[in-house]
Amino acid sequence: MGVELFYPEFEVVRNYDRCIACRVCERQCANEVHSLLESKGIMISDESKCVNCQRCVALCPTRALKIVKSNCTLRENANWQNDTIREIYKQAQSGGILLSSMGNPKPLPVYWDKILINASQVTNPPIDPLREPMETRVFLGKKPERVQRDETGALKCELPPQLELTMPIMFSAMSYGSLSYNAHASLARAAEKLGILYNTGEGGLHEDFLRYGKNTIVQVASGRFGVHEGYLRSGAAIEIKMGQGAKPGIGGHLPGTKIVGDVSRTRMIPEGTDAISPAPHHDIYSIEDLRQLVFSLKEATEYQKPVIVKVAAVHNIAAIASGIARSGADIIAIDGFRGGTGAAPTRIRDNVGIPIELALAAVDQRLRDEGIRNSISLVVGGSIRNASDVVKAIALGADAVYIATAGLIALGCHLCRTCQTGRCNWGIATQRPDLVRRLNPDIGCERLVNLLTAWQHEIMEMMGGMGINSIEALRGNRLMLRGIGLTGKELEILGIAHAGE
């Protein structure tokens, strides 16, 4: 210890008038914060291990516990903040790269919160979704530019493969390995019940989940873990992962300690070995090379599955997206810089990439300008937090959104941001059987279904308010949006007017 000693970040406040020393907190905490002091028969805590996941607070039967942010901090300094100093101590001690979990927590602009949605008044009256039909169904995939007829004048109805979603929302890639079996089971079942899709991430596919195939997107990333012919055929679509919003430009690394049992089986690598996904696909150095991977996947699956190319939102995203649209991909997924992760270097998560709102607006506009918007569907993720974010994303030009963190929160995640430890007390980001059991997939599925059913209702209400009865009529309809407190440049990129204009 010594110079780097820091008072713990959180304090465990225990109300001894209420505590009955039942030891629930002790059993529930995988971080081993709580223990019984046998000599006095009272519970004590080691705050230095606390990650503020609130598990003990939630399960304490007498509500005797509270976790609060410690006010024992260094002298206030707007430049050298406590976290900054703490990180320096950690690195001075270890020489390691700082590793964090979940999305960027920094106070950077959230443009969704600076965009307002329109509603009809007097003319073009609002529609009541409780009384009138309201279409939230979307189809993802290439669309023909124009109606085509054969020699006899009959319509040509053959379309490239499409994904049908009951609402413009999908669960984005989270691998089995970063998530627990029960978390994956919850997502897969919910996707089936909701008529949407979930995504395997780069962790392969557990055989128990094969039956959710038509609601599954299988991912192919640079490490190609678990990728084989049967895997490619078992999903409804194939996603090539080029990048991730939380860590653009770098690869993935699941430590050998997490490659155990079934996780080793689905990734098809031996137990205990590191699963390293290199930063690039080493066979992709150009759009032409990407096209080669897209078509090798299409050939291997006989053109039955749409191919998604997922990239992180980076500075030149519009040009990149234009290239992807020309690579033969059916869908492009863009992940913004607030996107979540099971583990990413802190510096990269917090400093690399751009907000999804700006990336989306820039990409949609670029594809329209080039006349290729219909040749590809656009899915965006990277912190879609609620139904109004969804509506704003659609109005900015997205065909659908990817959500992940919101889904995990529905499953019980309290955003303590320590997934990388593998000791998730909520049974979500862990492989420890005793912890995994805490997440009941029946309840998990139900909560996810509840969440998205509620969002769907809210989306319909907002659409109805705008006098729009089909999500298709909302897509790219930027007249329905106004900016608030944005600069001229921001409004220009977003392609929206300021409130009052």
Added chain:
Amino acid sequence: MRIDATELDFSALNRAIRTSEPACEITGCLGQRFIAAGMDDIDVTIEGIPGNALGAYLNGGTITVRGNAQDAVGDTMNAGRIVIHGNVGDAAGYAMRGGEIYIRKNAGYRAGIHMKAYRDKVPVMIIGGVAGSFLGEYQAGGLILVLGLERGNRRIVHNFPCTGMHGGKMILRDECQDVIFPSQVDVRKADEQDRAEIRAVLTPYCACFGLDLDDMMDAPFTVVTPSGTNPYQQLYIAN
């Protein structure tokens, strides 16, 4: 069954292979990509030059090329055998998990990159001539064997072999005095057990190409393995 590929694009050629009998011979192949991608239970012989990603995601069967092949041969293949009588381009056997790739002559950059192994699946790539730079980069499993035949004064492998290697084994038929290996691998002379393993994997290879097994074995072999399976573990500190 014979398939004339002269007028066929890659999709049409693959459809022809899928609908033909398992054993078929493709003539007039002129750079068609993705031949036999994702297939199994096939026995395809190719006259001419197949394009990139030959046998990608191959899941069984045999592909024989009576000439050179281009980039990404056997990309992510899971089972089966690909036999190339000439040279291959870059990134051969990318992330292959099972089966064999036998190359009679030379391989380009990044051969065997991210090759892995799992349970009974232990992929084998044998390169008869020399290999380009980054051989076995990120290798996580399986066996890469380079023979260095007819190499003149060229090094058996070019720069940066085994970068990021964390599993499997690489064997070079040479003393490798002029090859620089990274620090996280162990390099040693082949012992008797290694030589028995080499003999076993070379037997079918020599049969494919009509080479003399004893001649092949009559040389020094260098064996390279990673020093640990978690070479990058210490790089991080939880924040």
